[in-house]
């Protein structure tokens with residue numbers, strides 16, 4: 001969504017899903033998690049906090065309806081793109097267990 005559409009007045013920063021980089025790793029993974037054949041932009045894609053793009057998201061809370069929104073800014077070569085997704089708790093996939 002364009003920044004102009006982001007309802008900043010009612011959105012409060014509530015935290016982040018961004019993770020610390022493991023030592024020796026240059027950047028967070030761009031790997032996605034789609035066990036059921038969904039895609040990056042599928043409405044029913046899992047919210048897998050260990051995977052892209054959720055590992056780069058900040059969490060916002062809406063003061064109007066108490067919904068939670070994940071916001072992520074993509075930096076492309078020639079563009080900056082803000083992406084947001086309403087949180088459906090049933091879609092959240094908990095941190096993967098250590099192997």
Ligand SMILES: [Zn+2]
Pocket residue numbers: 062063064065066067
């Ligand atoms: Zn709301």
